[in-house]
Amino acid sequence: MIPIFESWRQPVKLLFMAVAVAVVLVSLVFSNRLVKQLAKEERSKIEIWAAAMELLPKSGESSDMKLVLQILQSNKTIPVILHDKTAGSFSANNLKIPEGDASGYLLKKTVEFEKKHAPIVLEELNQYLYYDDSYILKRLQLYPYVQLSAIVVFIVLAFTSLVSSQRAQQNKIWAGLSKETAHQLGTPLSALTAWTEYLKLRSFDPVLIAEIDKDVDRLRVIVDRFSKxxxxxxxxxxxxxxxVRRSVAYLEKRISGKVELRFKFPESPVVVQLNEPLFSWVVENLTKNAVDAMGGEGVITYTMGERGNYCYLDIDDTGKGIAKSRFNRIFQPGFTTKERGWGLGLSLAKRIVKEYHNGKIFVKQSEIGKGTTFRILLRRRW
Incomplete structure (x- = not known):
């Protein structure tokens, strides 16, 4: 059966993720193109700067000298190092040179610069011009990562908001449906109670009336659960x-006689904090699922123990098992493998254990054809 909520929620998730990925890719491609374009422009500027350096010794007229100096002084953002091979000297522009061994520092920088960009050779002067990316280009290179981080944060927040909104809507549906069910059951329950009292006055079969009383009490428990x-x-x-024993006792007489129930409980009391009507609902749901998984024939084992600050209850069956890919999905509202199931039992069980008892419920282990073990963890009550 297709999950009720999953049928529309999954496409929304996929669409959201597709749009987010598209935004990220477009942003990265655009930023990358912009960085490459700016890097080419800076290379052109440095080549012009290098040409001006070669013209500097040849500029005899004042107008030519003024133009060359103007070009040389225009570079205020791109770090450059000029290495004169003949003199073995270094000169730099737009670099903060530490005090001390300036030549050693500049030599290391030339190695770093050469890894990023091929040096420009001034053949007539026997000089090599090394340069680094400008501060603007470096910031622009970091921009895609900052932008990507911002987009990821936005996606996470938006996705969390969407999930929270869906969860809040589901919670309202849960609460509304439960309250309405409790309200609707209240009227016939009151009538049934009155009829049983009437039958007692008419001296009907006491055994029959006792069985009816049990079912009426059962209805009261169900109404109480839904109201909570x-x-x-x-x-x-x-x-x-x-x-656990009281929870199973009602079902024990109403399930197949071919199902054996085994209890492996410690002799000392395991004390926990819980709401019995709601928690009994969890045990009953897991027991009914186990009976269905075994086809009405097999063994269900209830194992209890303590570990650290937690107490655990394992409910193990010898049924058909669950595929690992479904371990988490089986707790989603609407997910069911039964032809006539609503897929609400395990979702309700998880809600009761997690939200009302601050505990955990999960599939501890399962093997196809051999059975499944569900584990419930509750905090220990000292």
Whole structure:
């Protein structure tokens, strides 16, 4: 069966991711082209600057000298180093030279500059001109990464907001549906209670009335559970072994006789903080799923223990198992492998354990054809 919420939520996620990737790619391509264009312009400027250096000794007229000096003085952003091979000297422009060994520092810089750009050779003067990217170009080279970081942050925030919005909407649906269900069940439940009292007065079969009372009490528990969804339920300390046994007791008489229930509980009480009506719902859902997975025949084992600050409850079945790719998806609302299932049982179980008991529920292990183990973790009550 196709998940109810997944059928429309997945396309939205894919579209959102596609748009985000497209924005990032367009931004990176544009920035990269801009950087390359600016780098070419700087290369042209340096070549003109080098040509001016070669013309400087030849400029006899004052007008030519003025133009050459104007060109040389125009470079205020591109770091350059001029190495005179004949004299073995270095001169630099737009570089902060530390005090001390200036020649050694400039020699190291020429090596760095040469790795980025091929030097310009002034053959007539036997000089080599090394240059680095301007400060503007360096900032522009960093800009795509800053922009990418900003886009990633925006995508994360937008995606988180979208997920939160969807989750809030689902929570409203959960709460509204649960409250309405509890309200609708209240009227026939009151009528059933009155009818059982009437049957007692008419001296009907006590055994039959006792069974009806059990089902009426069961309906009261269900109404109580639904009424607690969407609000903060009250919790109290309880012995976990007793809660689990009471939760299973109702189902034990209503499932196939070919299903064996085994309990591996410690002798000492495992005390936890929980709301029994809601937590019993979790145990019942997992037990029903286990029975369905085994086809009404097999063994369900309830194992309990303590580990550090947590207590754990493992519910293990000998059913058909779950593929690893579905370990997380099975807890999503609407996801089900049953032809007539709604896919709400495990989602509800996770909500009860996580939000109402600050615990965890997950698939501990599963093997196709051999069975599945669900684990529930609750904080230990000292």
């Amino acid at each position: 969804i969407g609000s903060v339920p009250e919790t109290g300390t309880a012995v976990w072994q007793e809660v």
